[in-house]
Amino acid sequence: MKYISTRGHGGIVSFSDAVAHGLTSDGGLFLPEKLPDITPYLKEWETLSYPDLCFSFLKLFADDLPEASLRACVDGAYSTFDHPDIAPVRQLKPNLWTCELFHGPTLAFKDFALQLLGRLYALQIERTGVPITVLGATSGDTGAAAIHGLMGLPGIRIFILYPDGKVAPLQERQMTCTGSSSVFPIAIDGSFDDAQRWVKDLFGDLEFKERYHLSAINSINLARVLAQCVYYIHAWFRLPASARKDLEVVVPTGNFGNILAGWMLTGMGLPIPHFRIATNQNDILFRLFETGEYRVGAVDPSLAPSMDIQVASNFERFLYYQLNGDPVRLTETMKTFRNTGTVDLEGLDRSRFSASRASDADILATIRSVHTETGYVVDPHTACGFHGIHASRPTLVMSTAHPAKFPMAIQQAIGVEVTHPTLEKLKTIQDTRFTMGSNPSELRSFIDSRLKHT
Numbered sequence: 165m166k167y168i169s170t171r172g173h174g175g176i177v178s179f180s181d182a183v184a185h186g187l188t189s190d191g192g193l194f195l196p197e198k199l200p201d202i203t204p205y206l207k208e209w210e211t212l213s214y215p216d217l218c219f220s221f222l223k224l225f226a227d228d229l230p231e232a233s234l235r236a237c238v239d240g241a242y243s244t245f246d247h248p249d250i251a252p253v254r255q256l257k258p259n260l261w262t263c264e265l266f267h268g269p270t271l272a273f274k275d276f277a278l279q280l281l282g283r284l285y286a287l288q289i290e291r292t293g294v295p296i297t298v299l300g301a302t303s304g305d306t307g308a309a310a311i312h313g314l315m316g317l318p319g320i321r322i323f324i325l326y327p328d329g330k331v332a333p334l335q336e337r338q339m340t341c342t343g344s345s346s347v348f349p350i351a352i353d354g355s356f357d358d359a360q361r362w363v364k365d366l367f368g369d370l371e372f373k374e375r376y377h378l379s380a381i382n383s384i385n386l387a388r389v390l391a392q393c394v395y396y397i398h399a400w401f402r403l404p405a406s407a408r409k410d411l412e413v414v415v416p417t418g419n420f421g422n423i424l425a426g427w428m429l430t431g432m433g434l435p436i437p438h439f440r441i442a443t444n445q446n447d448i449l450f451r452l453f454e455t456g457e458y459r460v461g462a463v464d465p466s467l468a469p470s471m472d473i474q475v476a477s478n479f480e481r482f483l484y485y486q487l488n489g490d491p492v493r494l495t496e497t498m499k500t501f502r503n504t505g506t507v508d509l510e511g512l513d514r515s516r517f518s519a520s521r522a523s524d525a526d527i528l529a530t531i532r533s534v535h536t537e538t539g540y541v542v543d544p545h546t547a548c549g550f551h552g553i554h555a556s557r558p559t560l561v562m563s564t565a566h567p568a569k570f571p572m573a574i575q576q577a578i579g580v581e582v583t584h585p586t587l588e589k590l591k592t593i594q595d596t597r598f599t600m601g602s603n604p605s606e607l608r609s610f611i612d613s614r615l616k617h618t
């Protein structure tokens with residue numbers, strides 16, 4: 165299997181190179197040259213355990229890796245989860261199921277991808293002998309999941325910037341209470357956008373980038389999308405066959421990474437008939453699927469912070485398929501959007517999709533109504549998915565985080581204190597964090613001082 169760029173000029177590379185580079189050289193995103201047909205395997209896959217299914221699926225894509233190495237990455241990645249089914253499916257009432265994606269080490273779905281990606285990086289380091297320095301900025305979940313996916317792996321050190329005082333306290337502890345000497349969480353005096361700019365500027369310093377082999381933990385690594393495909397297949401097999409024909413899969417959406425994985429499977433022959441894109445008040449995707457117009461707005465902080473995104477970076481991959489894989493039209497469309505903040509996508513095939521949006525008031529009301537009706541407690545992100553559900557057709561909601569990660573919203577909605585042993589344990593561990601002022605040059609000298617002698 166070879167990998168191409170959505171923009172047409174990023175070369176044709178192997179799986180390992182697509183994973184190692186993350187971004188293509190022409191500013192586009194990697195995609196498989198051709199999606200494999202998985203229908204011949206479905207019967208055999210139906211009874212597989214999660215790791216076995218994951219291995220069988222990824223083997224179709226990672227065909228340049230030795231099978232034993234891939235197997236070890238997959239087994240290692242999902243051994244860190246606290247549920248035997250890894251991504252258990254629970255029925256809440258007739259016609260309504262949820263797939264719990266929060267049994268990984270940081271209690272959010274990003275663990276599915278980052279636990280695997282960390283191990284794929286380690287494989288790369290083993291192969292090339294070159295250590296890497298991961299540098300990223302986070303507003304919460306991605307940083308925590310990246311740190312837990314990468315820490316302790318030989319040859320990897322991790323520097324994560326975040327805005328001081330602006331990430332949820334438990335999310336901060338997930339980054340600072342690791343006890344790992346290869347992890348450097350850095351609180352800066354600035355916003356998330358500032359943090360991102362510092363990181364971007366340092367990546368622009370090519371001499372520095374080369375010297376320390378800087379690598380981004382961007383949300384657009386193709387391996388992340390492929391790892392996320394697996395739980396859709398796994399969940400599909402756990403639903404009764406009678407529920408599959410008219411199923412709607414509801415996905416709380418920010419960067420379009422999670423839902424993209426589900427939708428790409430339809431191109432491989434898994435017949436998921438309907439998807440719903442569930443947004444919070446940052447509703448660019450909701451408006452797109454309602455009106456055909458893709459128009460950027462200002463980010464408005466919500467109770468579901470990991471979905472506080474306006475420009476969905478993975479959307480480019482979806483668009484590529486929508487434009488029949490025409491890199492010239494795609495490049496033009498992305499350029500128009502970048503220059504004007506809006507683009508008309510009237511011709512978009514919306515037949516398989518619907519969309520919904522939830523305000524903060526809707527989120528609280530939904531946590532309350534789901535709890536009253538079923539006794540189940542959903543987190544604020546997942547609540548966006550449950551918002552407005554009638555379950556007149558079989559419905560599967562993807563649960564993206566454990567409610568204990570957002571105790572204040574849960575308390576506000578239903579007056580219940582939710583906890584989780586993993587989070588309780590964090591409260592007893594001494595935190596290690598580094599702070600910086602508002603001068604970006606501090607980051608450069610900090611990394612220098614930490615790595616100069618390694």
Ligand SMILES: *Cc1c(COP(=O)(O)O)cnc(C)c1O
Nearest residue numbers: 417418419420421422470564565
């Ligand atoms: C990242 C995240 C999302 C959004 O996922 P995308 O792939 O960006 O659409 C939703 N819920 C939680 C809890 C997240 O951490």
